[in-house]
Amino acid sequence: MFYAGEMADQLKSPPPEWMVMSRRYTTQSVDTSALEPDNANGWYDATTQTLHMVVPTQSPQEVAQEMPVMMAKGHRTVKTLILHPCYTVGYGSKDHYNFPYYGAVAAMYGEGTPVRLANDRFEQFQSSLKRHAFDMNYDIAVNRDTGMLQSFHAAMTADGGGRSNFTPSVVMVGATAAQSIYYFPKSDLSAVGLASRALDAGSARGYGTLQSMAATEMMMDEMAAELKLDPIAFRLRNVLKSGMKNTQGAIPAGAIRADEVLEKAAVHPMWTERQKRKSEYESQYPGKRYGVGFGCVQKDFGTGAETSFARVELSENGQISLWHSGAEMGTGMSTSQSVLCAEWLGKPADEAHFSVTDWSVLPVETSGDPYIMSQEEQDKLQTNPRWSPSYCSPSSASNSAYYFSHSTREAARLIFEHGLWPAALAIWQTGIGGGQAAPYIVRKEDARWVDGGLTANGMQILSLEILAKKAYAMGGLTGAAVHVFNRWQWAEADFTLGNSRQRIPVDGLSVRSGAGEFKTLARDSVFYPPTQRNNASVTYYSAVGTLAEVAVDIATGKVELLNHHSIMECGNLIVPELVSGQLQGGLAMGIGHALHEYLPLYEDGPGDGTWNFNRYHLPRASDVAVWKQTSDILPALSETDPPKGMAEVVMIPVVAALVNAIAHATGHRFRDLPVRAENIREVLQ
């Protein structure tokens, strides 16, 4: 607080070379509008005291854990809960939400018949979790002479509604993201979640960062204008670079490439020709004003306690099966996780199961709160060889590409290292004088999957079927189930595999040899990231920049999105089509947030039961420049770059780009979202 006070004093009485800008930004409450409304199907079989539930949820493990706790308090006995978590969609709103439990209660009163409980759209508006409305006051100081940012003070509140859902963490994440892509030598960021009579707000794509980073990006344009600097050039002067600290003092993981995104945007014709295009467009369409805007952000992925289970099995005839704890919610993780098996096993999984909640094959125990536990508590708890700081994450926080992939890959990798590779060596070394392998040096790092199977440094190609048979015959490793934990760094543990001790980035492991049963291996020692890393709040980022080109109708205030171009950095792409699909979809959702979607918080809001898509405008194809939009994904630095989570970051820069484009078009800087036609009409009149 001493330093915060010192910073506040300095912002009030700044050095003469500083320019201090203070601005207030507000964002609206938004409905995630998952087209599949909240629902649950259930049947209570009184004869066997079994409750069967089919629930769409992003967090199947939470439901599996909490539903028995709730049912135990009822007056009817539930001896067995059979849960069928299913493919769904929610953009956050089906994570940590009430509906599965409502469904369970309804099923208990079904008098022996199955019960379907499902919202219609009015009810969905009335009751589903909303995006938090933010109110943000930013004070940013910049040195007028150098154009370098000096100090950032932010105080923000978010309306969490009547029941606390994820509000405390949403506001924290919003605050930690406020720096966007910039380095600030000094920062004092605070955020408060407010209880109100509004509807409950919870997780919604962006998780507070959409609100806070879009505001920063609007302010950067305004500051650049005051300094008479090109907005992208101003950003480039201040962009956070690899190895620099974020506002929490942590050094982000790996290379930070927002500067490359900025450099590409700076030379894009939409940017370099914007003044020329403005003149031409406005002379051709006198009733319209043309503008180009830009925004660039980098968003974290993960939560600081990311956990998952994955189990990979190889059959004797070379079939690959995958079981994963992650839930498919439309992002394509069931495809990407299946595809990932190919890296180590030569082909995608033939069979894959998701939202798996039964992990009796790998017993893991958990206790304590992974986000706030002390180091002493962690040190004590980890003496239990089955303990992990957290059991299983929901599908959330853009966590499939990096975090879920880690468990899938590690399980597949173990089968390769301890099953397929020894089998290949045994085949290649068969024969007089050490076989075909003897004249060459054959190392594991030379192993490559090619058409037809596995080779290494010129060895005969061996099909997966042949390798699988050999691995079974040798009693090699043919199945692995792993549990992984990440607190902005992976937990590692030592295990004895075969005759060797090996440290691997998993904290729980069961393996199967040949056609045997799975056996859980006791870890020899474990290395959890220190609890202090919670203070980092964030270390993994993906960056996206978006240029937007708009025409504003002077008479109606209507904004026409003529075109947009996005530049993204997200490591290696597991399935490129899924990545571009997320980008395109996120852009559409960002466009809705910036220009269309609005819910009053209180009496006239969706709680009154009159809201539906007739008055809540979701972007249509004609709103998103469907044929013209383009994108550019930065090539990975090498084939070893990890894939990065990008399902949320994609929707954020377009928000600022649109508001900045409207400012370029009309000369007015809007700071309250959404910017709708009536808001523009007011200022133009």
Place this chain on the structure above:
Amino acid sequence: MSIKTQPLSLTINNQHYGPLEVPEGLMMIDFLHEYVALTGCRLGCGQGICHACVAIVDHDSGTSEEVRTCITGAHFFNGKKVRTVEGLAKTDDNGEVQLSPVQQAFLEHYSFQCGYCTPGFVNAATLFVERLAKHPIPLVDLEGAIEKALENHICRCTGYVRYYQAVRDVVLKTPGLIKEPV
């Protein structure tokens, strides 16, 4: 109080149903879901806005149209021929399912994400392709025609790009849908 019913007979996906006693005023989507176990039409808004619920009605005149089943009573379809998303793929003599060209293109283009709106898009795109077979259009009009055919369909996940690209691809790959330049 008993629910007043009326008989309903219709053809769905070339199969005749009825006469069935169906409550007056029951919406077609509920009839499809609850009476004939065809759950492909999705309830999105219940107002006829999002078009996730559309089915195809084939008229005796040889024309076809999309009808929103969430706001259209089941008895409106009495005596009519209806197609739903369940009826578009074919099953060959070996029991192998052959997806329709639109369905196949949506898969190949990764057009959908959660898939909730997909039946509506499949039906609308199918009708569009069938219309072009009867009335080809110049290539220059293709993108505008796709926009017109699909604009009413709401998708929250995808941003529409891959749906639209897939439909364009089907049209360009299907002989006879585009008028050759004179």
